[in-house]
Amino acid sequence: SFSVPENPGVVDALLNIVPGNIVAAFAELNMLGIIFTALVFGIALLKMRQSEQQHALGEQLYQVIEGLNEVTLKVMSGVLHFVPIGVFAIVAETVSQQGMETLLSLGDxxxxxxxxxxxxxxxxxxxxxxxxxxxxxxxxxARTPMATAFATQSSSGTLPVTINAAQRLGIPKSIYGFSLPLGATLNMDGAAIRIAISAVFAANVIGAPLDL
Known part of the structure; x- marks a missing residue:
């Protein structure tokens, strides 16, 4: 028998956004907690940069964060160059172990x-x-970010390519700098479609078809 966990209430869902431990939020990849922490940190940093007494310190801290952001994007861009090799290896290993039937069964x-x-x-x-x-x-x-996302199956991994495309399209940094990282984490409607279809497929495979 299968049991479906209860959905958390609205209040519990909102409370879960606030991490009890910032370090644990990063260690457990609690994306909502990380985003909430980043928003609070960003607002505090903005207040520091606008303050006469703390302006210099705020600017220094901002430059450090800006540098870390650029380094992170460079690392992610470098990793993307090896993604095709990884995808090839995964597919080759799957086919060699389970045969073509495994892939053909997923055709529908x-x-x-x-x-x-x-x-x-x-x-x-x-x-x-x-x-x-x-x-x-x-x-x-957008074709390059779309192709990269298709190959990597990762919105976050595609982020450097997406940012480059946004720059070439002339989108202001104040817009894409906030919306793209946030959208890569929260606005994953394509992933929602895939998860829903995968759930129905898996349920049919094990003989437990889902109904409305």
């Missing part, structure tokens, strides 16, 4: 997933047209 799920993602993309295109975005220019720059 992959087809449904691509149809759903295609529908999602059409909705996004309609929204962008509604706001006057030129699709040719957008996809001309």
């Amino acid at each position: 799920m992959v087809m449904v997933l691509y149809i759903a993602l295609g529908a999602q993309l059409l909705i996004y295109c309609a929204v962008m047209l509604l706001f006057g975005v030129k699709l040719r220019s957008f996809f001309g720059e």
Whole structure:
């Protein structure tokens, strides 16, 4: 038998955003806790930079954080160069151990997933047209981040490439510097589609089909 855990209430969900231990939030990859900590830290740093007494110290701290951010992006960009090798190795190992049947059995799920993602993309295109975005220019720059995300299956890992595309599109840093890291963590609607389809597929495989 299968038991479904109870969903936490709204109050509990909001309280869980505030980490009880900042170090534990980073160690456990509690993304909501990390984002909350970053927001509080950023607001405090902004107040320091605006203060006459603490302006110099705030600027120094800001430069340190800016440098750490650039170093992190450089490291992530370097790792991305080796992603194709890793993907090839994983697929080769899976096929060699379990045979092509393992991949072929996922064909239906992959087809449904691509149809759903295609529908999602059409909705996004309609929204962008509604706001006057030129699709040719957008996809001309977005194709590299999209291909990288497809290969790596990681929004955070694709972040350096996405930031470069945003810069080439002329998006202000004040916008992409906040929205892209936040969106790579919270606005994972594509991942939500994949998880839902994978859950239905797995339930059917083990003989426990899901109903409404």
